[in-house]
Amino acid sequence: MSDTRYLFKRGKTWWVKISVPPSLRPALGYDLRRSLRTQDLETARQARSQVVAEFRERIARARRELDGPTDPKPVQADGYQITAREDFSDVTYLLELSHPMLAEAAQPGQFVLVISHEHGERIPLTIADFDREAGTITLVVQAVGKTTREMQQRCVAGSTLHSVVGPMGIPSQLENAGKTVFVGGGLGVASIYPQVRAAQEAGAYVIGVVGFRNRELIFWEDKFNRYCDQLIICTDDGSAGIHGLVTKGIEAAIEEHEDIAELVAIGPPIMMRACAEATRPHGIKTTVSLNPIMVDGTGMCGGCRVIVGGEMKFACVDGPEFDGHQVDFDHLMGRLRRFIEQEKQALETWAEGLTGAAAP
């Protein structure tokens, strides 16, 4: 048999040649050809298929490039790239995402909704930092439930998140209010940072009060030092700064400065309530950022309804920031326990799956 498909002879050497469809000739030329560097037909036949496959791939690629815009595009792009990760402790981690449009639009006080994978849930996360030049946003996550623990395992630099949408919520109203206290507790330390920076840049006198469980868990001290005129660190065990909760730090600040115009607090609801109670006797305007359970985050489910001043508000579109003296914290904390059973079940199922997979 003289099977010489795709083969031709130049001098004594066998070559492979595959013609290019007319539409692609401006890009690739009339045909694709390559020497197989052999004079033996049998050897050439064996080497042929690999070269042909490679050429076919080149043609297919060129076609994709050419047809690109008219082809039905996949609705979901490949996801949102994680560019960096940093671990602050065994439960708290930082993710930096590449999303130039989001970085351009983000304002202090706003959040994003993240779906980590195709079967994932939509979880709200406060934007902890954004860099418009680098086109990145930073999220700080605490591994508490199934989703955040799974993310702790899966999300490394180079991996992707299924969906990231934002910036959601009304940005913080940062007028240059004079002396402003910014309080962050636990994860809230990361969430409050963009406001600290913005306030300082707007010319306010910035007092930072940040609370951690102990010295090992402290993060971003340098970042806060750069933008705070005064930084008060509180630790539960007294291993650094003031021994006690952030409210002790607030009291210290109020004692030292008589002219505090405003206080902004982000953290667990119980901490925010304590902050609001600490400022109430002094009549200091207090803003808190609420974190109820959400689904869509665009105002359509009502899952995030909160009571502020006796009125129902949706945290996703009316907030997330509200007057701390008006918020019904009992209502908020009650509603946060809505899915406690399911959360436990999800975590158990997931943990079982992990141990199951680990077993041989």
Add this chain to the structure above:
Amino acid sequence: MGGGFDGRGRALIGAGKLATETKKTIRTIPQERTPIPEQPASDRIGNFDEVALGYRPEDALREAERCLLCKEAACVPACPVAIDIPGFIERISEQDYRGAYDILTDANLLPAICGRVCPQEDQCELVCPVGDVLEPVAIGRLERWIGDMGLEEGWHNVPHIEPVPYRIGVVGSGPAGIACAADLAKAGCEVTIFEALHAPGGVLRYGIPEFRLPNEVIDAEMENLTRLGVEIQCNTVVGRMFTIKQLRTEMGYDAVFIGTGAGTPRFMGIPGEALHGVLSANELLTRCNLMGALQFPKYDTPITIGSHVAVIGSGNTAMDAMRVSLRAGAEKVYCVYRRTRQESPAREEEITHAEEEGVEFHWLTAPVELLDDGEGAVRAMRCIRMELGEPDDSGRRRPVPIPGSEYEFEADTVVYAIGTTANKVIGQTSELELDERGYIATDDDLSTSMAGVYAGGDIVTGAATVILAMGAGRTAAGAIKDYLKIRDTEVVYQPDGAKEGPFGFDPRERNHVRLRLPPDHTVPEPALSGSGSQEG
């Protein structure tokens, strides 16, 4: 002449043939409306498969025979998107199904969806003259049948598109946005749809459940949109990511259409709404339809649907919420409505389906308080009985509470389906003029207070139907074409008084008439006139 082309470039096959047949009359057509096969109620509450199974070919042909093919068809203007209804039904009778599909999709890109969810009984089927004597032609079922066939056969109706140098931004990928995007893409514009959620379709996706509108039907019909060259950008909240003004200025969009809908759920403001187990129908449906909560824990999103579910309200959304609850395993599902069945805004078909599936209807009943079980969850409602009084603004008789008629109504899940209001984000982030209720204020041509920005659908009218939103999308597309001075391709240019020109020539023959041919169709070589081969 038996053949030729009509004004829209479609071949008029068989126009002569019909004349020879006896004309159909109300007496000669099949008298009974052809029923649509359905899953039995007892089976379907155990699954999420479609309830109405769709016509078989013989059903469709029989039903198509019932259309009298009126010349001045009343059904066409009654359709919000003005489908040539007799035209497509005639094609079905001729068994030219592809032709029927092309006629349908000229006006409506989503026949498989609209055939399922349109309230035809209030639109085309309401004015069908057959309905004066018998039951009207089942236009919706025929539309669905052709739409499904199109999906199955992989048909696409992509006309020749002449590009024009305009970029259009469409906000929201729901029915209004889809319809507007399709028309503008056909007119040659470069269209981008921005969707806030992670999947396109808007209310079709998050609202309407699988057993009424399967997700794969949405996917397939959305794909037809991308085939027209429309780009869909999910995960993009317009207003927050960039504003309408930015779209019109620095981002270089020549016109913008806003179809963000009315999705903000209402609550009643009665005591106990904070309790666990109290949620909006939107939340229940979004968790189940969009997020896959019924497959928890395979999907991460949880939902709690108890054993006794009370849904407040009696619209289509309420029916959907009740029927999802049944399928999620609720023992008892109640519909609690302060008026009666006559005033209920749901489609009759939906109420019937819900009834068949075992929903218990409690008319003239309204909750006044939700009661705590002691652990923060709802245990029961305190309800009051109502009676109908004088008609209110909507023309329906106003429900009036009967004093002293309060009683306890046991329910461990309470779902609010009492209506929605405008989505807020665009209103918060643009300077567009809103009306007093928060909807976007527009002129009759759907132009807003900002030049080049149009709005339509629920964000203008308040909650309505899929097809009305699609109609608004098409109206706005027409207005945008006017605004950008794009020739309206739907209208064939006909000079005045030019029925016949000199020497008996029709001057229209000189105009370019767009031929709508499938993309893979090659135009046959014109036969040389006077070719002798036939004679020889």
